[in-house]
Amino acid sequence: MSVFDRYEMVCGVETHVELATKTKIFCGCTTEFGGEQNTHVCPVCLGLPGVLPVLNREVVNLAIKAGLALNCEIAEFSKFDRKNYYYPDLPKNYQTSQYDLPICKNGWLMIETAEGQKKIGITRAHMEEDAGKLVHGGETITTSDESYVDYNRTGVPLLEIVSEPDMRSISEVLAYLEQLVQILEYTEVSDCRLEQGSVRFDINVSLRPRGSTELGIRTETKNLNSFSSVRRCMEYEIARQAEVLDAGEKVVQETRTWDEGRGITLSLRSKEEAHDYRYFPEPDLVPMVIDREWVEEIRKTLPELPAARRERLQILGLSAYDAEVITSSKGLADFFDKALRQCEDAKSLTNWVMGDFTRLLKANEVSVVDSPISPEQVAEMVNLIEKGTISGKIAKSVIEEMFATGKDASVIVKEKGLAQISDESALIKIIDEVIAANPASVEDYRAGKERAIGFLVGQVMKASKGQANPGLVNKLLKERLG
Amino acid sequence: MELTAKSAAELHTLLESREISAVELTKAFIERINAIEDKVKAFMTLTEESALMQAAEVDAKLSRGDKLRPLEGIPMALKDNMCTEGVRTTCSSKILENFVPPYNATVAELLRQAGAVMLGKLNMDEFAMGSSTENSAFHVTRNPWDLERVTGGSSGGSAAAVVADQAVFTLGSDTGGSIRQPAAFCGVVGMKPTYGAVSRYGLIAFASSLDQIGPFTKDVRDNALVMNAIAGHDPKDSTSVPYDKPDYTKFLLNDIKGLKIGIPREYFGQGIDTEVDKVLRQALATLGSLGAEVEECSMPHTEYAMPAYYLIAPAEASSNLARYDGVRYGYRTEDSEDIISMFKKTRAEGFGSEVKRRIMLGTYALSAGYYDAYYLKAQKARTLIKQDFDRVLEKFDVLVAPTAPTVAFKFGEKSTDPLAMYLSDVCTVPLNLAGLPGITLPAGFAGGMPVGLQLMGKPFDEGTLYRVAYTFEQNTDFHKAKPAFSGEVA
Numbered sequence: 020m021s022v023f024d025r026y027e028m029v030c031g032v033e034t035h036v037e038l039a040t041k042t043k044i045f046c047g048c049t050t051e052f053g054g055e056q057n058t059h060v061c062p063v064c065l066g067l068p069g070v071l072p073v074l075n076r077e078v079v080n081l082a083i084k085a086g087l088a089l090n091c092e093i094a095e096f097s098k099f100d101r102k103n104y105y106y107p108d109l110p111k112n113y114q115t116s117q118y119d120l121p122i123c124k125n126g127w128l129m130i131e132t133a134e135g136q137k138k139i140g141i142t143r144a145h146m147e148e149d150a151g152k153l154v155h156g157g158e159t160i161t162t163s164d165e166s167y168v169d170y171n172r173t174g175v176p177l178l179e180i181v182s183e184p185d186m187r188s189i190s191e192v193l194a195y196l197e198q199l200v201q202i203l204e205y206t207e208v209s210d211c212r213l214e215q216g217s218v219r220f221d222i223n224v225s226l227r228p229r230g231s232t233e234l235g236i237r238t239e240t241k242n243l244n245s246f247s248s249v250r251r252c253m254e255y256e257i258a259r260q261a262e263v264l265d266a267g268e269k270v271v272q273e274t275r276t277w278d279e280g281r282g283i284t285l286s287l288r289s290k291e292e293a294h295d296y297r298y299f300p301e302p303d304l305v306p307m308v309i310d311r312e313w314v315e316e317i318r319k320t321l322p323e324l325p326a327a328r329r330e331r332l333q334i335l336g337l338s339a340y341d342a343e344v345i346t347s348s349k350g351l352a353d354f355f356d357k358a359l360r361q362c363e364d365a366k367s368l369t370n371w372v373m374g375d376f377t378r379l380l381k382a383n384e385v386s387v388v389d390s391p392i393s394p395e396q397v398a399e400m401v402n403l404i405e406k407g408t409i410s411g412k413i414a415k416s417v418i419e420e421m422f423a424t425g426k427d428a429s430v431i432v433k434e435k436g437l438a439q440i441s442d443e444s445a446l447i448k449i450i451d452e453v454i455a456a457n458p459a460s461v462e463d464y465r466a467g468k469e470r471a472i473g474f475l476v477g478q479v480m481k482a483s484k485g486q487a488n489p490g491l492v493n494k495l496l497k498e499r500l501g
Numbered sequence: 502m503e504l505t506a507k508s509a510a511e512l513h514t515l516l517e518s519r520e521i522s523a524v525e526l527t528k529a530f531i532e533r534i535n536a537i538e539d540k541v542k543a544f545m546t547l548t549e550e551s552a553l554m555q556a557a558e559v560d561a562k563l564s565r566g567d568k569l570r571p572l573e574g575i576p577m578a579l580k581d582n583m584c585t586e587g588v589r590t591t592c593s594s595k596i597l598e599n600f601v602p603p604y605n606a607t608v609a610e611l612l613r614q615a616g617a618v619m620l621g622k623l624n625m626d627e628f629a630m631g632s633s634t635e636n637s638a639f640h641v642t643r644n645p646w647d648l649e650r651v652t653g654g655s656s657g658g659s660a661a662a663v664v665a666d667q668a669v670f671t672l673g674s675d676t677g678g679s680i681r682q683p684a685a686f687c688g689v690v691g692m693k694p695t696y697g698a699v700s701r702y703g704l705i706a707f708a709s710s711l712d713q714i715g716p717f718t719k720d721v722r723d724n725a726l727v728m729n730a731i732a733g734h735d736p737k738d739s740t741s742v743p744y745d746k747p748d749y750t751k752f753l754l755n756d757i758k759g760l761k762i763g764i765p766r767e768y769f770g771q772g773i774d775t776e777v778d779k780v781l782r783q784a785l786a787t788l789g790s791l792g793a794e795v796e797e798c799s800m801p802h803t804e805y806a807m808p809a810y811y812l813i814a815p816a817e818a819s820s821n822l823a824r825y826d827g828v829r830y831g832y833r834t835e836d837s838e839d840i841i842s843m844f845k846k847t848r849a850e851g852f853g854s855e856v857k858r859r860i861m862l863g864t865y866a867l868s869a870g871y872y873d874a875y876y877l878k879a880q881k882a883r884t885l886i887k888q889d890f891d892r893v894l895e896k897f898d899v900l901v902a903p904t905a906p907t908v909a910f911k912f913g914e915k916s917t918d919p920l921a922m923y924l925s926d927v928c929t930v931p932l933n934l935a936g937l938p939g940i941t942l943p944a945g946f947a948g949g950m951p952v953g954l955q956l957m958g959k960p961f962d963e964g965t966l967y968r969v970a971y972t973f974e975q976n977t978d979f980h981k982a983k984p985a986f987s988g989e990v991a
């Protein structure tokens with residue numbers, strides 16, 4: 020019997036996403052990833068005595084943009100607060116964040132589930148600064164003789180997006196996260212480089228007996244940085260909580276941490292040990308008044324969001340699945356849209372973009388934005404197929420060549436003489452040779468074995484080094500054997 | 502008159518007429534400091550070498566025949582909570598004993614650009630917490646009027662250095678009276694500008710929403726000159742206000758006819774020393790005789806200022822001072838087992854008792870379950886106090902009050918009783934809560950010690966305060982009096 024027959028899971032997620040600004044939230048230091056330790060720092064982000072923060076307006080712009088894309092209300096009056104706690108990666112021993120007046124609240128996004136569309140509420144989204152990175156001599160800060168701090172990341176702007184506890188299954192959670200990341204990427208609010216830790220998830224999970232409407236006691240597992248960790252962590256945490264409940268015991272309300280190596284969650288601190296962050300309004304910054312004109316200016320810069328884009332592609336004749344794949348990243352969707360502008364056959368273009376083009380990107384480990392061939396070049400190649408200049412089979416080698424050299428398809432076809440043979444007299448010559456060389460198959464065909472024609476077409480293609488127009492070969496063969 | 506006793510305005514004339522060189526002037530101050538510093542102990546750090554280099558630059562300019570700006574070549578010193586690039590900045594705390602900032606506070610930068618010559622950094626109560634400079638982790642500063650008495654605080658070094666002629670002017674910071682109270686105790690002019698008028702960038706924070714930098718000078722004119730150099734909007738300080746900065750010397754008019762002066766009766770009640778009260782009544786009579794319309798008024802929420810201040814300031818301080826943990830700079834404990842014990846021991850060993858007391862008060866006031874009862878309530882009281890000011894300042898141009906309830910007290914007199922010490926700020930704290938400007942100037946003597954007259958004004962109306970102060974000064978001689986100590990050494 021599955022855990023889910025007995026219990027219903029309730030999940031809400033807090034997502035911390037790095038905003039795609041060039042400089043940090045309160046100083047002029049670069050937000051660039053990497054760099055030698057403690058080189059992207061200044062007195063302000065190091066929290067030296069006497070320094071003061073100055074808010075980067077671009078952070079507010081991006082927060083508003085994210086809020087609009089997530090259907091949030093944008094606050095007219097918002098402020099920063101100090102969240103006080105001691106940790107060596109936090110230079111001031113307080114984090115400048117937002118407490119009771121976040122910039123965005125009451126939003127939602129739509130996910131696809133097996134039962135259809137489902138709305139997931141967004142409670143709030145607020146701006147805050149990131150902390151630095153600790154490097155321990157040993158395992159942890161308490162067991163190491165020495166630890167080092169890299170403050171390059173300190174002060175990188177973050178948006179913390181808090182969902183409602185609206186998700187009821189792991190697949191819903193993953194769908195929510197995928198949607199969220201997609202929207203943030205589409206709006207260019209964040210680069211969403213998960214592998215660099217620029218998106219982190221805190222997962223709140225509780226179980227309750229099926230049919231119950233009361234919320235169970237939840238745990239919060241912090242700092243997950245990939246979808247697969249989220250899935251594994253939730254599987255573990257659900258099983259663990261179910262075991263506790265099955266034994267008639269109570270789940271302890273606590274903060275937990277995910278051990279990726281061992282695939283388990285561990286208790287970090289209980290509710291009783293929870294920090295008292297002693298929030299109070301940040302006196303070094305003035306409150307923000309966000310007038311509606313500002314919000315409308317930003318609304319104008321919102322791009323077409325993934326859901327709208329999927330709908331548009333389906334109207335063009337793409338299947339739901341294909342539209343989903345094409346819009347899975349903004350880069351791919353933009354590439355597709357550009358190619359489509361110069362290509363008549365959307366379906367064929369879809370197949371090439373999702374097929375060989377994507378395969379080549381993966382094989383060469385390049386992202387779509389760094390593709391060595393342009394959308395226009397792919398469009399031209401697809402057009403050559405549609406015009407009958409090259410066959411689909413030839414096209415496979417042409418796109419490889421394009422990828423390797425960056426040359427246009429038409430140039431490659433010309434240089435290598437790859438144009439399809441559609442000249443009937445030239446084809447008849449080859450066909451006659453094939454008929455003469457394969458009397459047995461000719462007999463079979465004439466005896467009514469339709470399949471034999473396929474073999475003969477193949478032989479013609481082979482003899483023509485793949486350049487014969489296969490449709491024409493088929494037609495001519497049948498006539499000759501008639 | 503000794504060179505070191507002259508005002509910036511007088512010295513400027515001497516420099517421009519080439520009667521003295523800037524190097525000579527700086528040397529005179531270094532000699533003066535060396536001669537009396539043993540007794541006064543106003544300084545934390547001296548920067549003789551760089552001072553002489555700065556002075557030499559001014560002389561080079563003079564020899565080219567260039568005009569000098571008003572503060573060019575004028576020797577001054579800064580309270581040791583203003584960051585100075587390459588010059589240690591301690592906040593008179595063991596925890597920052599060896600801290601050398603890699604950057605300049607905006608005021609330090611502005612004075613450098615104005616050509617003023619920095620002689621050094623001045624003693625203070627640790628992290629500006631105190632009213633007597635007895636809380637310095639290193640030494641006390643003595644009041645030149647009576648070496649057995651305190652200078653007041655927290656900017657005690659800034660006040661003493663000016664009256665002892667160790668600097669022409671100094672800067673201090675005022676969170677609850679830390680410029681005005683020591684200026685009054687030492688008999689000099691001290692201005693706490695409107696919150697947001699002078700940049701706080703590089704001022705090591707005590708209570709961010711209250712801290713404000715201002716000048717200590719020998720007279721009102723010098724004060725206006727220094728304000729001209731340091732005031733104005735700073736993009737590095739989000740709380741600094743973009744406003745049209747006037748030329749403050751334009752307000753130095755010997756005329757207050759028709760100005761409306763309010764006397765808030767709550768400031769003259771219980772706890773004001775009778776001698777002090779007498780001096781102030783006389784000062785009010787003088788202002789009246791000079792043509793001002795003097796009238797009593799009421800600010801009923803004044804009594805809530807002290808409790809509100811002692812919740813808000815420690816609350817902000819508890820957070821501002823959290824960064825001193827031994828991880829990045831400053832003092833770090835010698836022996837610790839782990840990160841938690843390093844934090845705890847570093848702070849236990851690095852901070853003095855008054856700083857610890859205020860961190861604990863502030864932490865408590867912000868704690869879950871107490872926030873509403875303490876911090877939030879204090880903020881509400883702050884609003885009411887501000888409204889009191891708004892209301893009376895609709896009717897009056899300037900308010901007059903004592904700067905401190907007593908004259909400078911003796912060492913040890915209040916240092917064992919924090920509450921008694923806190924009460925010496927009772928007349929200065931409300932203005933910080935309201936964010937308004939205030940100036941103190943010498944108004945007479947009680948028992949041989951100076952008494953300060955406090956003028957409080959409208960936001961960004963430092964000009965009118967200068968006008969009233971200048972008129973009073975022009976018609977009295979109190980600012981000319983010098984401590985006997987001064988002659989004793991000369």
Ligand SMILES: [Zn+2]
Nearest residue numbers: 046048061064
């Ligand atoms: Zn920085």
